[in-house]
Every structure is written in structure tokens, then in C-alpha cells.
Amino acid sequence: MEAAQKKVQQMIDDNAVMVFSKSYCPYCNNTKRILEELNARYTAYELNQESDGDEIQAALHKMTGQRTVPNIFIGRVHIGGNSDLEAVVKNGKDGKRIEDLLSEAGAL
Template sequence: MAGIQQKVDEKVNSRKVYVISKSYCPFCKQAKDILKKYTEDIGVWEIDSANDMKAIQKYLETKTGASSVPRVFINGEFIGGCDKIKSLHSSKELQKMLG
């Protein structure tokens, strides 16, 4: 698990906005589309192509409280999933966070 933890944490901290996603997930697409309105500095990891996807999701559950995707991080801090991103967008809070 230590290797997975290090890999996830390095990725999450590598960009202002980082999304752990699955390429076929409609909620992931919605979240990424909203985030792209604010910044180009978005890292995305499509874990459905990762050999260790289950271990990644297990660590995400420990780190964020859920293993579902998307898992959105801003400045290394876990923000939430699609519903949270849509809510922050609607309330203009996302603009303040990424402005």
C-alpha cells in the first residue's frame, strides 16, 4: 500500500487541480468539464487503465472517505466529487478557489 499511497499523493500534489477519474464515467466528465472553465492546470489520472486500480481506490477510500470517482483535489487538498464541484461552481466558490 505504501507504493500506491506515494504514487497517489505525488500525482495529487503535482498540479493545482488533480482529478482521479475513469475514462468512461459520466460524472468524471462533468467534473472535468466544469474545472476546465476555470483553469488549464488540471492533472487527470484515468485509473480504469491502471493495473492497480483496486488498490488505488482502496487508498482513496482511506484518504477521502470514499472510493468512487471522480476524486477532485485542489492544491493537494481533497475537495469532493462531481456533486461537490457542481455545487461549488453554482455558488461561485469554485471561481474563488481557482481564481
């Protein structure tokens, strides 16, 4: 578990936008579509296509309390899932628009 947590943290630290996803998940696909429409650079880690996917998902659950995918981080900040991203797109977060968050993270 500790190795998986270190790997998760490294991916979050190394990527402006990190999406932990499953390739067949419609909510994950919607998240990636939203990010693409915003022209955001992001990295997706498809848990169902990686040998350590179950361990990574367990580490994410321990770190964030979120068991489901997508599990989204922007600028090292946990956003949540697809509905959380949609809410940020619509309403912003902490007084900032989604474009501001993406820009500050270096994803635009």
C-alpha cells in the first residue's frame, strides 16, 4: 500500500491535471471530454489497464476518501469526481474559474 501511495503522490506532483480513470467508465470519459474542450493538458491513468490498478485505487481511497472514478486533481488539489468537476466548471472553486485553476496549475 505504501508503494502505491508514493506512486499516486508522485503522479499528482508531476502532472498539472491528474485523472485516475477507467477506460470504460462514462463519467471518466465525460471528464476527459470536458478537459479536452477546455484545451487542458492532463494525464489519465487508466486503472483497468494497469497491473497495479487495484492497489492505486485503494491508495486513492485511503488518501481522499473517494472510492469511485474519475478521481481528479488539478494543481495537486483534489477536485473529486466528474460531478465535482462539472460543478467547478459551472460555479468555480474558492472564487476562481476553472480556467484560472487550470492556468495556475500550468495545464493551459
